[in-house]
Amino acid sequence: MNIGEIARRAGVSRSTVSYALSGKRPVSDETREKIQRVIDDLGYRPNASARALANGRTSTIGLVFPPAGDHYTGMQLDFIGSVVEAAATYDYDVLLSPSGVDSDRSFQRLLGERRVDGAILMEIRLQDDRVDHLLAEDFPAVCIGRTARPEGDWWVGLDHTALAAACVHHLADLGHRRIAFVNRPERLLRAGYESAHRGLDGFTKAAAERGLTVRTYTCGDDAPSGQACLERILHDDPATTALVTLNEAALGGLYRGLAHAGRHVPRDFSVTGVVASRWAETVTPQLTAADVPAAQMGRLAVDLLVERLDHPDGPPRHHLLTPPISLRASTGPAGTVAPPSPASEPTA
Amino acid sequence: MNIGEIARRAGVSRSTVSYALSGKRPVSDETREKIQRVIDDLGYRPNASARALANGRTSTIGLVFPPAGDHYTGMQLDFIGSVVEAAATYDYDVLLSPSGVDSDRSFQRLLGERRVDGAILMEIRLQDDRVDHLLAEDFPAVCIGRTARPEGDWWVGLDHTALAAACVHHLADLGHRRIAFVNRPERLLRAGYESAHRGLDGFTKAAAERGLTVRTYTCGDDAPSGQACLERILHDDPATTALVTLNEAALGGLYRGLAHAGRHVPRDFSVTGVVASRWAETVTPQLTAADVPAAQMGRLAVDLLVERLDHPDGPPRHHLLTPPISLRASTGPAGTVAPPSPASEPTA
DNA sequence: ATGAGGAGTCGAACCGGTTCGACGGCTCGA
DNA sequence: TCGAGCCGTCGAACCGGTTCGACTCCTCAT
Numbered sequence: 225m226n227i228g229e230i231a232r233r234a235g236v237s238r239s240t241v242s243y244a245l246s247g248k249r250p251v252s253d254e255t256r257e258k259i260q261r262v263i264d265d266l267g268y269r270p271n272a273s274a275r276a277l278a279n280g281r282t283s284t285i286g287l288v289f290p291p292a293g294d295h296y297t298g299m300q301l302d303f304i305g306s307v308v309e310a311a312a313t314y315d316y317d318v319l320l321s322p323s324g325v326d327s328d329r330s331f332q333r334l335l336g337e338r339r340v341d342g343a344i345l346m347e348i349r350l351q352d353d354r355v356d357h358l359l360a361e362d363f364p365a366v367c368i369g370r371t372a373r374p375e376g377d378w379w380v381g382l383d384h385t386a387l388a389a390a391c392v393h394h395l396a397d398l399g400h401r402r403i404a405f406v407n408r409p410e411r412l413l414r415a416g417y418e419s420a421h422r423g424l425d426g427f428t429k430a431a432a433e434r435g436l437t438v439r440t441y442t443c444g445d446d447a448p449s450g451q452a453c454l455e456r457i458l459h460d461d462p463a464t465t466a467l468v469t470l471n472e473a474a475l476g477g478l479y480r481g482l483a484h485a486g487r488h489v490p491r492d493f494s495v496t497g498v499v500a501s502r503w504a505e506t507v508t509p510q511l512t513a514a515d516v517p518a519a520q521m522g523r524l525a526v527d528l529l530v531e532r533l534d535h536p537d538g539p540p541r542h543h544l545l546t547p548p549i550s551l552r553a554s555t556g557p558a559g560t561v562a563p564p565s566p567a568s569e570p571t572a
Numbered sequence: 573m574n575i576g577e578i579a580r581r582a583g584v585s586r587s588t589v590s591y592a593l594s595g596k597r598p599v600s601d602e603t604r605e606k607i608q609r610v611i612d613d614l615g616y617r618p619n620a621s622a623r624a625l626a627n628g629r630t631s632t633i634g635l636v637f638p639p640a641g642d643h644y645t646g647m648q649l650d651f652i653g654s655v656v657e658a659a660a661t662y663d664y665d666v667l668l669s670p671s672g673v674d675s676d677r678s679f680q681r682l683l684g685e686r687r688v689d690g691a692i693l694m695e696i697r698l699q700d701d702r703v704d705h706l707l708a709e710d711f712p713a714v715c716i717g718r719t720a721r722p723e724g725d726w727w728v729g730l731d732h733t734a735l736a737a738a739c740v741h742h743l744a745d746l747g748h749r750r751i752a753f754v755n756r757p758e759r760l761l762r763a764g765y766e767s768a769h770r771g772l773d774g775f776t777k778a779a780a781e782r783g784l785t786v787r788t789y790t791c792g793d794d795a796p797s798g799q800a801c802l803e804r805i806l807h808d809d810p811a812t813t814a815l816v817t818l819n820e821a822a823l824g825g826l827y828r829g830l831a832h833a834g835r836h837v838p839r840d841f842s843v844t845g846v847v848a849s850r851w852a853e854t855v856t857p858q859l860t861a862a863d864v865p866a867a868q869m870g871r872l873a874v875d876l877l878v879e880r881l882d883h884p885d886g887p888p889r890h891h892l893l894t895p896p897i898s899l900r901a902s903t904g905p906a907g908t909v910a911p912p913s914p915a916s917e918p919t920a
Numbered sequence: 921a922t923g924a925g926g927a928g929t930c931g932a933a934c935c936g937g938t939t940c941g942a943c944g945g946c947t948c949g950a
Numbered sequence: 951t952c953g954a955g956c957c958g959t960c961g962a963a964c965c966g967g968t969t970c971g972a973c974t975c976c977t978c979a980t
Contacts, residue, residue, distance in 0.1 A: 226966050237930050242968060249969095250927055269684030273624035274966035277935050282621065284667070284687075301649040308668045312678065317687065318668045319632070320656045330660060336617030339632075339665065447854045476854030483856055506795040506824030506854075508831055574936050585960045590938060597939095598957060622936035625965050 225268055233266075234259045245270065284317045285529060286340035288331070288354070290347045297445060297472045298503045299518045300346065303368060306522030307344060314530050316341075323347075323354070335363055342529045344368060348379075349416035364536070366529040368521055369418050370544075378532055380524045380543040384419045384470070384498065385426035387514040390549055391468040391496045392430035394512070398466075399558035400494060402437045404457045406450070406469035406478065410442035423470045423498065439464070443474045450477020451484070458485050465558050469497035479507055490556035501550065509553035517547055573616055581614075582607045593618070632665045633877060634688035636679070636702070638695045645793060645820045646851045647866045648694065651716060654870030655692060662878050664689075671695070671702070683711055690877045692716060696727075697764035712884070714877045716869055717766050718892075726880055728872045728891040732767045732818070732846065735862040736774035738897055739816040739844045742860070744782040746814075747906035748842060751779065751786055752805045754798070754817035754826065758790035771818045771846065787812070791822045798825020799832070806833050813906050817845035827855055838904035849898065857901035865895055 231238045236255060243249040244259045251259075262268075276282040287307055289300065308318045319340055321330045331354065334340050341364065345354060348369030358365045359377060367379040374381070388405075395403055405427045407413060408420045424440060431438045439460055443453040453474060457464055458481075469478060478495065487493040489509055496512045504511035524543050531538065579586045584603060591597040592607045599607075610616075624630045635655055637648065656666045667688055669678045679702065682688050689712065693702060696717030706713045707725060715727040722729070736753075743751055753775045755761060761768045772788060779786045787808055791801040801822065805812055806829075817826060826843065835841040837857055844860045852859035872891050879886065 227968095228966075238967080239931080239969075240929060243929085246968080249929090252928060255928080267684070269680060271625070271966055272681075272685040272687045273621045273630060274935090275685075275968080276621035277619070277625050277937085278966080278968040280935075287668075298646070298649075301646075304649075304652065304668075308670050312670055317681065320635075320652075320666045320668060322656050322660055332617060333620075333665065336615070337620040337623075339620045446850065473854075476856065480856040480858075502794065506821075508824070508828040510828075575938095576936075586937080587939075587961080588959060591959085594938080597959090600958060603958080619936055622965090623938080625967085626936080626938040628965080 225266055227268075227270065230259065230262050230266070230268055234262045282339060282341050283315060284319050284340045285311055285526070286319045286321050286334040286343040288321045288323045288334070288343055288345045290323060299472060299500045299516055302500055302502070302518030303346060303522045306519040307526055310523040310526035314526065316526075316530070331357075335361070342366070342533050344525050344529060348381075348418050350418050350421055351416055364529065364532045366525045366532065368525050370542070371418065374542065376540055378528050378540050378542060380521050380528060381545070382419070382498075382516060382521070383544055383546040384422035385429075386546050387498045388423040388426035388468060388470070389430035390514060391498070392427055392434065392436070394496060394549055394555065395466045395468070395494060396430075396434040396436060398494065398555060400436070400466040401558065402461060402464045402466075403431070404461075404464050404467040405438060405440040406453055406457075406467055406471050406474060406497070407440065407442045408471055409444050409449075413442055419470060419498075427468055437461075443469075443471050445471065445473040447474065447477035447480065450474030450479075451481040452477070454478045454481025454485070457481075458487075465492070466494035466496070466555070469495070469499070471497075472499045472503050475499065475503065475507055475511065490554050492559060494555035494558075496549070496555050504550070504552065507554075512549065512552045512555045514549050515547050517545060521545065573614055575616075575618065578607065578610050578614070578616055581610045630687060630689050631663060632667050632688045633659055633874070634667045634669050634682040634691040636669045636671045636682070636691055636693045638671060647820060647848045647864055650848055650850070650866030651694060651870045654867040655874055658871040658874035662874065664874075664878070679705075683709070690714070690881050692873050692877060696729075696766050698766050698769055699764055712877065712880045714873045714880065716873050718890070719766065722890065724888055726876050726888050726890060728869050728876060729893070730767070730846070730864060730869070731892055731894040732770035733774035733777075734894050735846045736771040736816060736818070737778035738862060739846070740775055740778035740782065740784070742844060742897055742903065743814045743816070743842060744778075744784060746842065746903060748814040749784055749906065750809060750812045750814075751784055752809075752812050752815040753786060753788040754801055754805075754815055754819050754822060754845070755788065755790045756819055757792050757797075761790055767818060767846075775816055785809075791817075791819050793819065793821040795822065795825035795828065798822030798827075799829040800825070802826045802829025802833070806835075813840070814842035814844070814903070817843070817847070819845075820847045820851050823847065823851065823855055823859065838902050840907060842903035842906075844897070844903050852898070852900065855902075860897065860900045860903045862897050863895050865893060869893065 227238050227241050231241045240251060240255065241259055244251045244256045311318050321334050334343060343365040345365060345367045348367045348371060350372040352371050355367060355371050367377065370379045370381040407424055408417060413420045441453050441457065443449050469475060482489055482493055489495055498516060499511055499513045500518050501515040504513045528541055575586050575589050579589045588599060588603065589607055592599045592604045659666050669682050682691060691713040693713060693715045696715045696719060698720040700719050703715060703719050715725065718727045718729040755772055756765060756768045789801050789805065791797050817823060830837055830841055837843055846864060847859055847861045848866050849863040852861045876889055
């Protein structure tokens with residue numbers, strides 16, 4: 225059931241069928257209808273590989289996402305979903321590529337073997353060899369996140385510096401003086417993940433500006449790590465009255481740690497951070513946070529990529545987003561009374 | 573940079589290069605090395621579309637997953653991640669296909685246009701026209717979940733009937749007599765989602781067996797819906813002392829509802845259900861639940877699909893999993909004292 | 921009446937691989 | 951010494967589309 229068979233049955237040549245389908249040259253109504261009838265009868269669909277080979281476009285975009293070994297965060301799920309949905313509206317498929325242990329191999333697979341027309345990269349690092357590589361090859365790609373020098377590149381990113389700073393100011397305005405920062409895992413920080421670095425920067429500078437006493441922590445992407453991290457925070461400085469977290473997956477653990485330490489949120493302790501709204505709303509009390517607009521970012525990334533594919537010589541474009549802090553229920557004024565005595569246990 | 577160019581520079585024919593690469597015919601060491609040197613120099617990689625066209629295999633599997641309009645659950649994320657990872661070990665790429673509003677269109681794209689060698693389907697319904705269609709065409713596919721008549725098909729599924737029943741027995745053993753069931757959204761139940769139906773069945777039968785008083789609810793896949801659902805439960809029968817949920821995404825909301833109603837978990841109220849362990853561990857107290865082994869299921873689905881692709885005439889295979897209930901901290905003996913008076917507010 | 925030009929169609933080349941049949945040269949057993 | 955048979959290589963066909971140039975009508979302006 226190929227184009228030749230359709231042509232034979234419709235009594236025309238293969239090229240006429242092709243033109244009838246693509247509309248790139250005029251075809252008489254009579255012929256077009258005849259062809260269409262045969263196609264409908266046989267349920268013919270043109271072979272994607274053959275088409276891709278002939279015209280050099282696969283109608284597929286690659287989504288390079290972090291390895292499964294890491295715990296996924298809810299944010300990533302929203303990205304993936306919105307990217308796939310947006311791509312579908314442009315008639316693109318999405319090919320998933322794990323940038324796992326052997327990131328180079330799957331990268332080569334995608335680009336070298338021309339499986340995709342363009343790519344969207346997640347989990348960008350400040351110095352990112354993948355990005356450098358793509359930039360050098362002028363391969364159509366869009367980053368979700370930006371490197372240290374994002375000038376000539378295409379990306380959609382979050383202003384983590386401003387976001388973390390906004391969290392600090394929010395807490396400072398409420399009277400908190402001793403606050404902690406819960407970052408992504410140390411491994412990611414060391415690898416240079418931009419959100420971890422820029423968030424930490426914004427936090428540190430804003431805290432200095434407001435003259436706050438701070439401690440910063442890294443924390444695994446799961447609830448038990450969050451709980452352990454909170455225990456460390458209260459152990460290191462029991463007078464801490466608030467924290468800012470970039471670590472969505474640890475959130476549940478942080479709350480649990482607070483509950484176990486007998487700190488009521490927000491009466492005794494305020495929590496805020498940068499978290500997708502859907503997850504901010506699953507915890508009790510709901511988290512006051514800068515909402516990561518993951519779905520919007522995925523959509524924007526696809527928009528940019530499609531534009532880049534359609535106009536290969538256009539100037540680089542990007543979107544830097546700074547969502548406002550959504551006031552929910554996890555922050556409140558710093559207590560004027562002393563916090564409970566260090567390491568006090570909940571009602572045993 | 574195609575195979576002809578490599579052949580020219582190495583001074584051999586195109587077919588020799590092809591054989592050197594595939595090993596399907598002997599090539600002298602000398603020639604092979606000469607070719608390899610040219611390939612390394614130029615960084616040549618064979619074009620995937622051309623290869624697919626020639627040998628009829630795309631080395632890609634399709635993953636048909638639910639539309640982004642729905643809220644994703646954590647489970648789905650784990651599936652996707654593990655499928656991609658497992659596929660990579662077999663040298664397959666994964667193409668995402670939203671089975672969204674226009675499910676037929678993307679379905680046709682995948683299969684009709686031969687973009688993929690096989691497919692993995694998620695979110696199976698008891699009567700599923702997609703599955704029927706694939707079965708009729710003998711298209712290599714594996715379902716995550718099973719239809720009402722799964723005999724001749726390939727799938728990996730969870731025994732939701734047994735799992736829900738196990739939850740009921742666990743609660744009944746603890747002395748609970750009035751329990752509620754929180755299902756997936758009504759829309760999905762009506763559409764015939766297998767987990768929703770089989771889970772409900774298992775719950776209902778086991779409860780009848782144990783002579784329990786039950787109410788069953790459907791609930792949106794998000795925290796606010798969970799909270800609202802819990803309010804309904806306590807409104808409808810304030811003497812309810814436990815619930816079973818299949819709805820992972822509503823879990824946070826259910827907990828919040830209980831907190832607002834002044835019910836302490838597990839002292840006043842027990843919660844259990846079927847939830848991926850990672851999410852069961854984010855709530856406080858951690859959820860006693862049948863852990864959905866999402867990662868394992870993704871891996872198994874890929875294993876089955878690859879086997880089916882390698883041995884097209886083998887008999888259908890499947891895996892039915894019944895993970896045990898992990899005892900955590902959200903269930904306890906039914907209180908012998910009367911529950912707090914209806915609609916009592918927490919310390920205001 | 922005539923030539924320009926557009927509509928409609930066809931054949932052939934091409935995209936970049938894989939695979940089959942053929943063939944020359946060599947080894948080895950009869 | 952001859953032929954069978956294997957090794958290594960080549961040319962050509964093929965996969966299923968797209969696209970370009972050429973050709974035939976037909977219309978319309980000159």
